[in-house]
Amino acid sequence: MRFILSLFLMIWGPLSLSGQEAHLANTNPVKEKSTYKIGIIIGSTRPNKIGGQVAEWVFQQVQEAPNLQFTLVDLEKWNLPLFNEPGMPLNGPKTYVHAHTKKWGHEIASYDGYIFVTPQYNCGYPASLKNAIDYLYAEWKDKPAIIISYGFQDGGAKAAMQLKQVLESFKMKFSSTMPAIGLAPQMLNEKKKLKNASEDFKPYREAVLNAVNELVESLKYLS
Numbered sequence: 020m021r022f023i024l025s026l027f028l029m030i031w032g033p034l035s036l037s038g039q040e041a042h043l044a045n046t047n048p049v050k051e052k053s054t055y056k057i058g059i060i061i062g063s064t065r066p067n068k069i070g071g072q073v074a075e076w077v078f079q080q081v082q083e084a085p086n087l088q089f090t091l092v093d094l095e096k097w098n099l100p101l102f103n104e105p106g107m108p109l110n111g112p113k114t115y116v117h118a119h120t121k122k123w124g125h126e127i128a129s130y131d132g133y134i135f136v137t138p139q140y141n142c143g144y145p146a147s148l149k150n151a152i153d154y155l156y157a158e159w160k161d162k163p164a165i166i167i168s169y170g171f172q173d174g175g176a177k178a179a180m181q182l183k184q185v186l187e188s189f190k191m192k193f194s195s196t197m198p199a200i201g202l203a204p205q206m207l208n209e210k211k212k213l214k215n216a217s218e219d220f221k222p223y224r225e226a227v228l229n230a231v232n233e234l235v236e237s238l239k240y241l242s
């Protein structure tokens with residue numbers, strides 16, 4: 020009887036796990052850090068962007084997550100030129116020739132995981148974000164990530180899907196929850212800035228917190 024029970028658990032146990040759990044079950048948790056650093060990357064670089072406000076709202080929602088320290092990474096401030104490294108980032112940081120690449124590489128390497136905050140531009144994510152991603156390779160590799168999109172159409176879900184497809188090349192561990200924040204014209208003032216994100220984005224708070232919980236789980240398996 021005991022033998023049959025063990026056999027049942029051996030076969031049924033792994034099959035009954037969800038995708039994320041199955042992924043985790045295949046890996047041993049490594050020693051947990053006391054604090055994990057998470058970069059919240061603002062994908063838009065428009066001078067009048069709302070991306071900063073969206074990211075700031077995300078930042079405020081996640082403050083109570085234990086053991087996580089969040090930093091806003093504003094690509095507008097980074098002002099990276101259009102990709103101009105002569106080599107392939109896949110070949111490692113030693114091949115970087117430009118100071119801006121080395122600095123950007125250090126910044127991204129310093130985080131254990133990321134929250135990408137992306138708008139939707141013409142049914143995709145902005146070129147500024149693709150450019151910043153393409154500069155690096157090892158710095159992104161295998162790390163956990165959340166993608167949060169915003170837009171007038173489906174909360175920018177198309178941008179999020181495309182971004183996920185690109186980031187999959189780094190074997191990032193994505194939260195299955197991908198918050199997609201729906202914008203509406205009445206959320207913006209005459210300067211096209213958000214009037215009241217804390218009220219208007221309330222419906223998305225739970226999704227953001229669920230995604231962060233998933234990120235925390237993935238961080239435990241970061242080597």
Ligand SMILES: Cc1cc2nc3c(=O)[nH]c(=O)nc-3n(C[C@H](O)[C@H](O)[C@H](O)COP(=O)(O)O)c2cc1C
Pocket residue numbers: 063064065067068069070071138139140141142143169170171172173175202
């Ligand atoms: C170049 C461009 C293309 C856009 N394309 C879309 C789109 O395809 N779908 C959508 O819902 N909104 C679109 N928008 C509206 C943006 O979602 C909205 O302007 C948002 O504020 C952009 O984010 P940002 O202010 O952080 O740059 C577009 C905006 C720009 C500037």
